Amino acid sequence: MAFPKRLLIEGETLVLMLRPHWIVLVWPALLTVVVVAACALLLPWLPDGDTQTWARWTVLVTGLVVLLIIPVPRFLSWWTSCFVVTSDRVIHREGVIARSSMEIPLEAINDVRFEQTMFERILGAGDLIIQSASESGHNVFKDIHDPEQVQRTIYHQGELNQQRMYAGGGAGHSSAQELSRLADLRDRGVLTPDEFEAQKRKLLDA
Secondary structure (H helix, E strand, O other): OOOOHHHOOOOOOEEEEEOOOHHHHHHHHHHHHHHHHHHHHHHHHOOOOOHHHHHHHHHHHHHHHHHHHOHHHHHHHHHHOEEEEEOOEEEEEEOOOOOEEEEEEHHHEEEEEEEOOHHHHHHOEEEEEEEEOOOOOEEEEEEEEOHHHHHHHHHHHHHHHHHHHOOOOOHHHHHHHHHHHHHHHHHOOOOOHHHHHHHHHHHHHO
16 A cells, blocks of 8 residues: 555655665565465365364354454555655555554754664665654654665655755745644644744744
8 A cells, every 4th residue: 555645745745765674564465375275275175074064164164254353464564554755754564454644853863773683684675763852752663664764764764854854045935844844744734833933943043
């Protein structure tokens, strides 16, 4: 599921959109193969007679329940989850029926790190850790594809964002746009009122 561009604010551009690394699907896929294979092997060995129909339905329903409880939700979670970097924010959205969304303004990010095991490094996966001054604080995003590249992208977009905020030429127009953007983030609950005022003072004092 792609990130809906209608959620971008005016002047914001989509830079990077990632689903969780495919490594998260390995266990659900293996379990699916095992369940299907087990059902296929058991059905021919069921006893003949009146109990065959009951036993067959028992095997099929048990296999279906296992698939619905474990592999299907994990696949749907992978399909509906996205990690997004824009020219202004880092966004993480997930959920099928009950959805959740978390946003971090680039100017609020203090540090971006990543962690990889040797196995994850071979596969190009890892965890991304973002430390920010926003209300969300310390955030860990697991199973990110190529986390080192994502880290560089966030830093690069953060630098570009700062250049836009503190550009000399046309500063009045840029400041007005930035204040409008910060107010929008405050109204949506991404920034607290105190964080909004701090960013506003920083912008007006530049």
